[in-house]
Amino acid sequence: MSAVHGNLSHAMRDNYNEHGVDEYYRKVAATYRNPFFPGIKKVIWTFMNRWWEAEGRSMYGSQATGESTLRVLDMAAGSGEATLCLLEWAQSTRNFTSNSSAQSSVSGPPTSQSSQAVPPDPLAALRAVQSPVGSGSSRPAFIPPNARRAAQSHSSNRKGKHVFGPMDPPQLPDDFGIDVIATDPYTSPAYTERTSRPCHSLSFTDLANGLLPDDIPQSKDAGPIWDLIVCSFALHLVTSPSELFALLYELSGKAQWLVIIAPHKKPEIKETWGWSRYDIASWSAAGEAKLYGGSRKGSIANADDDEEVTELEIVRDKVKLRLYRSNAF
Incomplete structure (x- = not known):
């Protein structure tokens, strides 16, 4: 049997039709990858x-x-x-926790008592920041009505997402x-x-x-x-x-x-x-x-x-x- 590389055809139905299920997987026993x-x-x-x-x-x-x-x-x-x-x-x-600990250890001692280690959750710092809405410092960005309607329509069409x-x-x-x-x-x-x-x-x-x-x-x-x-x-x-x-x-x-x-x-x-x-x-x-x-x-x-x-x-x-x-x- 000649050497086989990869999955033969990218279309699995073509592979099954040409070789049969059993024979196809025998051919790609060492090279199969699920696309x-x-x-x-x-x-x-x-x-x-x-x-x-x-x-x-x-x-x-x-x-x-x-x-x-x-x-x-x-x-x-x-x-x-x-x-x-x-x-x-x-x-x-x-892996993330160990990487964060390593980065914290090589960054040197904190400059003040209020300094903290990098949080294990990469999004924790973002969630901890208060939204500027309602803070008096700025107003929410203006979104044109047609853009809002398009976004709402797309959301309703993909409600299961x-x-x-x-x-x-x-x-x-x-x-x-x-x-x-x-x-x-x-x-x-x-x-x-x-x-x-x-x-x-x-x-x-x-x-x-x-x-x-x-x-x-x-x-x-x-x-x-x-x-x-x-x-x-x-x-x-x-x-x-x-x-x-x-x-x-x-x-x-x-x-x-x-x-x-x-x-x-x-x-x-x-x-x-x-x-x-x-x-x-x-x-x-x-x-x-x-x-x-x-x-x-x-x-x-x-x-x-x-x-x-x-x-x-x-x-x-x-x-x-x-x-x-x-x-x-």
């Missing part, structure tokens, strides 16, 4: 911020006791896009970590080359049959093996409903949360398959009214735009993230 990586990072960081706000802080924050590691299965991991995003999210605030907060990660405890175990039957070489981490060559069928990686973490109090399973740009490749059911039902007994990342809304996951769709914004079960409410804001039927964000999914750069909770936990 949607920037969008994947944005949706994962936005989701992790929401998770931390909703339950992560209470479970792993400074006041929490016990386990300090989030256990993750990166299923069909590709070249490690989801793994890299998760680990970078967990490390980013520590502000459902979730920014992707800047929160300040995490020093002892918090993410333990990622990866599986992929084809692109393990690309994963290891890019992440310097091992990747188990387990397929969807292997996992559906109950096979597990050798280094699985110990479950907590007879609970799930993993806290979170992430499947990025892969689950829609399971085209047989019976095979998809077997996989998802088996995994529902091994993890509490399932995150699906894709450029579309496939596959459809039924609640009888072991998982229930979750409302990420309110951090509660979505329910049929939210899922199939037609004209209701946030419903699946009302989210046709590739960039439309609802309470049910995070969308960035045409990449969609959906969340499911296991019916077993």
Whole structure:
């Protein structure tokens, strides 16, 4: 077989049509890269911020006791896009804090007692500055009426954009970590080359049959093996409903949360398959009214735009993230 570089064609549909899914990933086993990586990072960081706000802080924050590691299965991991995003999210605030401390230490002693170290939040100094509006020193800038109308119209057209907060990660405890175990039957070489981490060559069928990686973490109090399973740009490749059911039902007994990342809304996951769709914004079960409410804001039927964000999914750069909770936990 001749050497293969990159992803062959940039259009994945062309790759699948020409080579077939299995053969394509065998050809690019060591060179595969997901071209949607920037969008994947944005949706994962936005989701992790929401998770931390909703339950992560209470479970792993400074006041929490016990386990300090989030256990993750990166299923069909590709070249490690989801793994890299998760680990970078967990490390980013520590990197900033250490850099700020280093800059403070080399800048010399403070010139007065009122001098303070650089705040760990890069925007803290800006937020601490009072707005000039109402201070008497200046008036707000004049905005022409036509510009205001255009801005309001644009905002109303993109109302879903502000459902979730920014992707800047929160300040995490020093002892918090993410333990990622990866599986992929084809692109393990690309994963290891890019992440310097091992990747188990387990397929969807292997996992559906109950096979597990050798280094699985110990479950907590007879609970799930993993806290979170992430499947990025892969689950829609399971085209047989019976095979998809077997996989998802088996995994529902091994993890509490399932995150699906894709450029579309496939596959459809039924609640009888072991998982229930979750409302990420309110951090509660979505329910049929939210899922199939037609004209209701946030419903699946009302989210046709590739960039439309609802309470049910995070969308960035045409990449969609959906969340499911296991019916077993």
